[in-house]
Amino acid sequence: MEGILDMVQTLIAVLVAITLHEFAHGYVSYKMGDPTPKQMGRLSLNPFKHLDFLGTICLMVVHFGWAKPVQVNPYYYKNRKKGMVLVALGGPVMNFIIALLSIFVMGIILKFTGGQVTVGLMGDIIVFVYGLMQTMAIINLSLGVFNLIPIPPLDGSKILGAILPEDKYFGYMKYERYGYFVLLVILSFNVLRTPLNMMISSMYEGVWFVVSLLLQL
Template sequence: MLAFTVHEFAHAYAAYKFGDRTAYDAGRVTLNPRMHLDVLGMVLILIAGFGWARPVPVNRGNFKHPRLMGIVVSAVGPISNLILAAVGVLAVHELNQTGLLDAGSIGAHRAIVHFLYYLITINIMLFIFNLIPVPPLDGYRIIQDLVPTNVRIRMDQNAHWGIFVFLLIVFIPSLRAETLDPLFAYSGDIISWLINTCELVFDRVDWAKFSYDASR
């Protein structure tokens, strides 16, 4: 809920600041999860491990520089997920520094570890996933605003095939194992980069305290 809400809010807020009131008038410039979450998308997350939020309506024609601002509006969604993951890493640092976990109960320690583990990993996976250049993902919209107009028109004409391919990749395990799973493997590298960056800015911490067995 947190990852989806912040992601969609980032799209809506950026579009509003660039002069497009479409999302604002639809009530999407808010951090209220009820305005962004899709019931079916949330149910599928629990059942299939994949889901979605309600797309933010954007009218690029209202932007002063449609292509440049369109790229920014598309990119801020995934970037917001990367920022949330960074917040999770910083939270780990602060908890280590203050020793709050050592003073708490085992149950509280486990709850905090689980929350931070999912906060970091889910947001990193959403960051990677949304940059894939396949409709209807943000990566596809970024490519649309980068290519020449004639190429963009051709992309729009064939977008429905891209959506079909996207659904096949997501819901057919064998295709997912050959495409998405290797891509998600890079999430560990990004998390390591966030940790190393944090340690460059702050003191080194014992990250082993936050090791988590996902199989549990």
């Protein structure tokens, strides 16, 4: 039973993380004058509009993965480089906000229960919600951090475009078609797993420390 509940919590967390991540990309682009995300149906909270099958499986299994990229047209932006960076950051920033809110809810639960959960249905609900918020925080931190890696099609590759000269960036992006293969190698052989986990753990503990001070836990 516990395994089923863990799976349900992970599935909910993954769907929320991916949906709001991609929605944020599309919304930022749309607010800067680009109608493409809306025309492509990506300004939606329907998870199935945003799921990438392989990326979702990876996120479910190893907590690192990706979604189906939102198509945008930077020619609508007043400043194309700045616009692409803002759009790229939209997804990870949304994930970090969700993680922050999830940890805050965990703190509120501990504050009002004193860490003592009653038996019965109400106790089961509290335990489930606490576990869901914890999973939500971890999944969103993982998705946000992983997407900042500068490998196409991850968001970090778009941010890299604002740093590199245009000719070098487009030369780099010629290898975009190999990006998914590189990501699979990284995930299959645990390349970068240790530093990524250390970063995520530090962020989680840092936010938890701030929340604990705010709520005087």
